[in-house]
Amino acid sequence: MKEKVKFLQAFLKNPLKVGAIMPSSPDLAAQMLAGIVPDDHHIVLELGVGTGAITKFLRDMIPSKDSYLGLELDANLVKELNRTFPDMHIVQGNAAEAYKIHAESGLGKVRYLVCCLPFVSLPKEVSESVLAEIEKFMDEGCELRIFQYAHGYFLPPAVRLRDMLKKRYGHEHRSPLVMNNVPPAFTLTWSTL
Ligand SMILES: C[S@@+](CC[C@H](N)C(=O)[O-])C[C@H]1O[C@@H](n2cnc3c(N)ncnc32)[C@H](O)[C@@H]1O
Numbered sequence: 001m002k003e004k005v006k007f008l009q010a011f012l013k014n015p016l017k018v019g020a021i022m023p024s025s026p027d028l029a030a031q032m033l034a035g036i037v038p039d040d041h042h043i044v045l046e047l048g049v050g051t052g053a054i055t056k057f058l059r060d061m062i063p064s065k066d067s068y069l070g071l072e073l074d075a076n077l078v079k080e081l082n083r084t085f086p087d088m089h090i091v092q093g094n095a096a097e098a099y100k101i102h103a104e105s106g107l108g109k110v111r112y113l114v115c116c117l118p119f120v121s122l123p124k125e126v127s128e129s130v131l132a133e134i135e136k137f138m139d140e141g142c143e144l145r146i147f148q149y150a151h152g153y154f155l156p157p158a159v160r161l162r163d164m165l166k167k168r169y170g171h172e173h174r175s176p177l178v179m180n181n182v183p184p185a186f187t188l189t190w191s192t193l
Contacts, residue, residue, distance in 0.1 A: 003051045010050070010074055017073065019118020023053035024147070027180040031187040032114055032145050033057055034175075038067040042111030045102060045137070046070040047095040047130070052081055054114060059088060069107050071095055096129035099136040110137045113144045120148075120157045131164065138169060143191045150177055150184045165190055 003023055011018040024032070032054055038044045038061065049055055049072040062068045070090040072078050078092040093101045095117055102110060113134060119127050134144060144165070152158050166172060169190035178185050 003053070006077070006080060007051045007053075010077055014074070016121040016123075017118070018050070019121045020149075022182045023051050024116070024185075025053070025178070025181040026057070028147060028178045028185055028187070029054040029057045031175045031178050032116075032147060033061065034187075036061065036112050036114075036143075038062050038112060039108075040064055040066045041108040042067075043108045044068050044112040044114055045098065045110045046114045046116065047098060048072060048116035048118075049077070049081055049090055050116060051077060052084055054116065055081070055085060055088065055090070058114075059085060062088075065089060066107055069102060069105055069110075071098055071101060096126060096133060098130070098133040102137075109140065110142055113137055113142055115144060115146045117146075119146070119161050120152055120155065127161070135168065138190075138192045141193050143189060143193060144169070145187055145189050147178075147185045147187045150186065153186065162188065 007023045008021060011021050036044065044058060046055060049070040055070060058068060065087055068088055070088065071093045072081060073094055075092050078090060081090045117130060138144060148158050169192055173189040175187040
């Protein structure tokens with residue numbers, strides 16, 4: 001319950017950057033993490049950690065602290081995240097600087113990019129900067145996961161994003177619709193491995 005309240009507060013403070021009124025459900029987290037096997041040399045980079053709805057499942061999947069790096073823009077959320085997940089690398093930072101932040105962390109190669117950013121509601125220039133960062137990781141061989149809500153799936157910004165990613169990384173793998181999430185969502189995966 002506390003997590004939902006924190007998430008809603010973050011949303012009310014900054015609706016376009018948070019882009020959802022509820023944290024991802026355990027079912028959506030499971031789809032976002034299906035098949036992921038991180039280690040210290042093939043780490044997970046999570047963009048937009050929020051209240052840690054996906055992170056709490058990742059915690060059980062990583063063999064050590066050094067197999068994961070999380071980036072979250074909202075300083076209040078990061079303070080809370082560092083209290084809840086003292087055993088994980090979660091830093092306050094902008095996904096538009098993810099490549100540099102990861103390089104400075106000294107952690108292993110990014111093998112999985114779990115991207116939870118609300119591209120549909122972010123300003124175009126922010127989305128473009130983040131996509132340019134994602135490209136740097138993808139150029140080195142990586143798997144990208146995002147989710148898109150069903151109700152906005154065919155809206156122009158969502159279609160544009162998929163088209164752009166498709167052009168760069170080929171056809172996506174789309175999960176079945178995760179009904180048990182508010183709102184229902186698909187996960188989409190691209191790989192350059
Ligand atoms: C839709 S929420 C997802 C939160 C969580 N991962 C989940 O699935 O419940 C998006 C999160 O991305 C964060 N965010 C937005 N823009 C960002 C940016 N440029 N860099 C890092 N985080 C950002 C927001 O503050 C918010 O916590």
